Amino acid sequence: MDCTKQNLLINGNFSSLSESEKNFSNWKGFQKIKGWDLTANSAEIWKSKFQGIEAKSGDYFLELDAKNGNPADAISQTVKTVPGKTYYLSFDLRQRRNTPEEVIVEWNDGEKTYQLGKPNTTTKGKWEQQTFVFTATTDQAKITLREPDND
Numbered sequence: 623m624d625c626t627k628q629n630l631l632i633n634g635n636f637s638s639l640s641e642s643e644k645n646f647s648n649w650k651g652f653q654k655i656k657g658w659d660l661t662a663n664s665a666e667i668w669k670s671k672f673q674g675i676e677a678k679s680g681d682y683f684l685e686l687d688a689k690n691g692n693p694a695d696a697i698s699q700t701v702k703t704v705p706g707k708t709y710y711l712s713f714d715l716r717q718r719r720n721t722p723e724e725v726i727v728e729w730n731d732g733e734k735t736y737q738l739g740k741p742n743t744t745t746k747g748k749w750e751q752q753t754f755v756f757t758a759t760t761d762q763a764k765i766t767l768r769e770p771d772n773d
Contacts, residue, residue, distance in 0.1 A: 630701040630709070631765070632657030636667050637680035648672040649685065661696035661768065664688065678714040678749045686725060687769050696768030703758035711765060712753040717743035729756050730764040740770070 632638075633656045643652070649668040654660065666685040670677035677683040686695050703709060717723045727738040738754040756763070 631699055635680035636682045636684050658697045658699050694769045694771050696766055698764055698766040700762055700764045703761060703763045705758050705760060708757045710753060710755055712751060714749040715741060715743050715752050716749045717746045724770055726768050726770060727754055728766040731760040
């Protein structure tokens, strides 16, 4: 299995903020995040240690379940791939409520959307690494993380 180990995502830890964007106390709503497309045109970035939650990497983290409504909150990014190569997608997911949090993970090769999984967090207060594997079928893949429609 040929596995690519370099990080293809831009701003994967959501810390690439301009000095003016960093000017907030605990959290801030954004209409744009460097490197990412926002399906609902809004997302929250929280500072590490806000509400006692320390970012796993960097000084910030994304709150995917930022608002209620339609469309559901989602972020995506299109990356260059090589057909036939295997890629790993890893990220950390954390539950902040007393019920498990779920995110839907998808990749799209320009022709079809494939659901890689729907991980649940199982332990409140701890980051849990999620890892998915896909084999590229075209020269690019759109990676999407979204909350379920009913969340």
